[in-house]
Amino acid sequence: MTRMELALAQAANGDASAFASIVREHQAMVFSLACHFLHDRTLAEDMAQEVFLHLYQNLETIQSSTHLKFWLRKVASHRCIDQAREHKPHVNIEEIPEPAGRSAESDPLLAQRLQRLVASLPDRARLVVILRFQEELEYHEIAEVLEMPINTVKSNLQRALAILRNKLERCMGDVPV
Amino acid sequence: MNPLDYELKNALRREEPSADFTERVLARIQSAPARKPDWREGLRKIFRLHALQWATAAALCVAIIIGMVAYRRHQRTLAERAEGEKARAQVMLALHIASTRLNVALREVQRAESPRRIRTDLKSAKTMEHL
Numbered sequence: 001m002t003r004m005e006l007a008l009a010q011a012a013n014g015d016a017s018a019f020a021s022i023v024r025e026h027q028a029m030v031f032s033l034a035c036h037f038l039h040d041r042t043l044a045e046d047m048a049q050e051v052f053l054h055l056y057q058n059l060e061t062i063q064s065s066t067h068l069k070f071w072l073r074k075v076a077s078h079r080c081i082d083q084a085r086e087h088k089p090h091v092n093i094e095e096i097p098e099p100a101g102r103s104a105e106s107d108p109l110l111a112q113r114l115q116r117l118v119a120s121l122p123d124r125a126r127l128v129v130i131l132r133f134q135e136e137l138e139y140h141e142i143a144e145v146l147e148m149p150i151n152t153v154k155s156n157l158q159r160a161l162a163i164l165r166n167k168l169e170r171c172m173g174d175v176p177v
Numbered sequence: 178m179n180p181l182d183y184e185l186k187n188a189l190r191r192e193e194p195s196a197d198f199t200e201r202v203l204a205r206i207q208s209a210p211a212r213k214p215d216w217r218e219g220l221r222k223i224f225r226l227h228a229l230q231w232a233t234a235a236a237l238c239v240a241i242i243i244g245m246v247a248y249r250r251h252q253r254t255l256a257e258r259a260e261g262e263k264a265r266a267q268v269m270l271a272l273h274i275a276s277t278r279l280n281v282a283l284r285e286v287q288r289a290e291s292p293r294r295i296r297t298d299l300k301s302a303k304t305m306e307h308l
Binding site: 019029032118133165168 | 181182184185186187188191192193198201203205206
């Protein structure tokens with residue numbers, strides 16, 4: 001039994017500190033998914049909290065640490081889509097605030113621009129891009145998380161990358177994309 | 178990896194939420210109303226057995242089904258054999274009756290034919306004498 005599986009078993013028996021360790025271990029994943037999708041830190045924190053609250057209520061259904069990761073990604077992704085459906089804002093790239101400063105090995109300006117461009121993608125395509133590049137999931141894993149055929153994942157990703165490349169070329173001019 | 182993929186990975190790196198995120202999650206959990214146990218959860222608990230127990234139960238079920246099928250097949254064979262024996266006995270009885278009746282009839286025929294044969298023999302003897 002791994003450390004996380006032990007923590008899962010303890011948390012299921014009502015151990016709050018074990019649940020806290022589970023949250024600490026996975027909060028960056030859930031929060032980043034929401035943050036990159038919603039492009040709003042406050043909303044993303046709120047949503048991530050709801051995801052962990054939901055996890056707490058369903059701890060008994062989690063079978064392993066792998067299942068936990070899959071479950072969190074799935075619930076977070078579906079909540080993102082629900083949120084987008086409920087609010088459905090018209091995303092204008094120029095209205096999206098610049099993210100807070102962050103260290104990046106490559107061009108930080110390009111990274112910020114890319115985040116804004118990703119936020120302007122259609123909901124499903126945005127999630128596919130986030131799961132592919134943030135979580136580094138394979139096509140079949142994305143298909144499982146989003147409950148969509150693998151070919152739809154591939155076509156969504158290809159379309160999204162084409163849009164991003166096109167917009168980035170227009171925004172940045174002569175950028176090696 | 179092409180440059181866009183690399184830049185996307187960099188732009189979409191994981192980020193940490195605010196420092197008190199975990200504490201706020203725990204506070205929300207404590208303030209959330211206690212959950213009433215769902216009847217489906219109860220059912221799930223009952224049926225949530227260890228994999229080995231499930232395998233044993235499944236093997237037991239398969240063994241019981243196979244045993245029942247074998248027992249029914251054996252019973253059917255016994256019944257068929259009994260019916261066959263009964264039919265054989267009936268055929269033997271019928272043959273015996275038929276044979277007895279044929280013997281009686283044959284004896285009757287022989288008895289009826291005996292005086293006529295004597296008369297025919299005498300008539301042929303007289304004809305020979307006359308010649």
